Amino acid sequence: MMANKEIENISVVGVGSIRPGEHWHRSLEDMASEAAFEAVADADISLGEIDTIYIGNMLAGMLGSQANLGSVMADCLGLDVPAFCTEGGCASGGLAFGAAVKDVLSGESRAALILGTEKMTDWPIPAVTKAIMSTASEPEQFAGLTLPGLFATLTRIHMREYGTTQNQLAAMSVNSHHNAIFNPKAQFRREISLEQVRRSPLVAGPLRVLECSPISDGAAALIVTTSDNHRTQRSIRVAASAVATDTPGLGQRKKLTELKATREAAQRAYEQAGVEPGDIDLVELDDCFSISHILAAEDLGFFKKGEAARVIASGETQLGSEGGLVINPSGGLKAGGNPVGAVGVYQIVEVIKQLRGEAGDRQVPKARIGLAHDLSGTGVTAVVHILKR
């Protein structure tokens, strides 16, 4: 990726989302259409001005036996335009946004609709568990490992290396749930106590169930276009778009105390945007497990290695604190919801709302620069976007 200031000519001009949850009565198409129409209404752009659709989805093929989701959604929305999916496991949503930005930047499309959508609750848990494990390496899958198990391994190593405590880990969830009560579209809108987290059942020691994000149905949408076509007070500039990959198997990695893909994507994004971690007012980061929250906060450069857990546990990055950076004002994946392939789109929706000053009770004061961090599996793919008011 080259430094390319022209990316700032691309703006997000519309956002939409449905509240993630267990939507037994709704189809993937139904959820995605609602999010898309909300984004179109929000953008003050007509549906007919959309030249292309990018879809972030991980499981429709594997669980729902539906390939060509692009065509399915174009058909649903009555749009006769190019449409297809980007796939990079749980990071598919962030990848869809990045690909759409490049499309508009290339001059091939004027306005693009990005749809993140996922249906996870319709299938038996073992099928979902297996599908999610498709983000891991083949040997890890064959060994019968699970994502909680792999993240538990990373947790133990982090605890040993940096003295990270179980109370600190539990505090990640407490924080996320606190933020989520101010987000009408969060999946879990209730406070939880440190005690509750510590007493919740073990999933893969030391990780407990209240340290794990849920599975969710959901859909979110974004509309991007060039400044030339559409520029209002409410449009937010894309300052950087970066993707990085890592070897899928933990056993092949040089370091297990950091997620290399996150570090690399972040570094490239800061370079492209011409900003530093200290300039970020809010971040929506991938906290699929409590340890992920800590690793991301460190690897995105907000804290020195080994120092994130203590500071975040103290509440400094919560909504309403005086600490500067706010982490996951939406409630993150933990409390906001985790419709895997749609997460990257949800994150950007939240960043846009914050930068517009339209986040209501969870508004981060004077938010000017926001970052979204989408992760697949145990850091196999990371996508980082920086957005500016």
Next chain:
Amino acid sequence: MMANKEIENISVVGVGSIRPGEHWHRSLEDMASEAAFEAVADADISLGEIDTIYIGNMLAGMLGSQANLGSVMADCLGLDVPAFCTEGGCASGGLAFGAAVKDVLSGESRAALILGTEKMTDWPIPAVTKAIMSTASEPEQFAGLTLPGLFATLTRIHMREYGTTQNQLAAMSVNSHHNAIFNPKAQFRREISLEQVRRSPLVAGPLRVLECSPISDGAAALIVTTSDNHRTQRSIRVAASAVATDTPGLGQRKKLTELKATREAAQRAYEQAGVEPGDIDLVELDDCFSISHILAAEDLGFFKKGEAARVIASGETQLGSEGGLVINPSGGLKAGGNPVGAVGVYQIVEVIKQLRGEAGDRQVPKARIGLAHDLSGTGVTAVVHILKR
């Protein structure tokens, strides 16, 4: 899509592929790596100059339980770059090429590697049949229809409307097999007779087994970059890149005598390239079934509706004929092989070889402009690329 002449600044500078077939002893990664290294060697570019990887694949998640194929392949190739998949069923390979072209056009990447790869023979046939049917609509899947069945319906309608005969249909396969004997990388390198096709077992009447493309393992690779970075006698310009979609269910379509997505993608591509169907010297079109060969030849604008079958059956579009346009010099999907999500990449590899004049015994004389047409399911997604010497 806007008309954008800047696309001609993008060139294909390297190609590679393995012969499609039943590669029981080879993994997807192994096949894809060979194709990638061949493309890199062919391009006279170093692996380190590649900024990004786009992967065309349909089935690795559904059958192989491997998401994040981008990261897996980046890891295999030792490349620390952004990498992910594009998904649009059987058209995934064409979509990967299109997305990579936009990436380079946007200025975000200087050189991109496009990998099409598919492993189909490792799984039981019912699993593969179900996976391929994921390109169809949900009602079609629930009804127990198969792709041969759906294409058989289109065949019957075409026969009724235009008097297309079973001998004409059979001739499509005879032609493809004829061309394939000159292609060392074709899956089936042997002539077949009209009689053999007509006597082969019915799959879904009137389609017979020798009118159906095979399932294949395979991998193909392309390298694209801007003219500024790399321009030699062997680099071939991208003149147009177009994607179109259609409603997945045949029952919802207005016309069943044509594939709307193919028509639309072709029309946009001709417009962007500033050429007409008559300017095309060779086409690699999606002939997953004999009827697909005919529909594509018509809907790409080479023949008036209802007239393709007679002309093609007469041998006018075969290698070595004097007719002008050559269809599927590689042998197409029927005889060349059909590794579904990789097909779009294979097609462009063939077009490039022809335009370079490096196609050996199957060289189309004085080939200057070539077209590649990648199709998913029953025309749910179509991708058309035009390339110029």
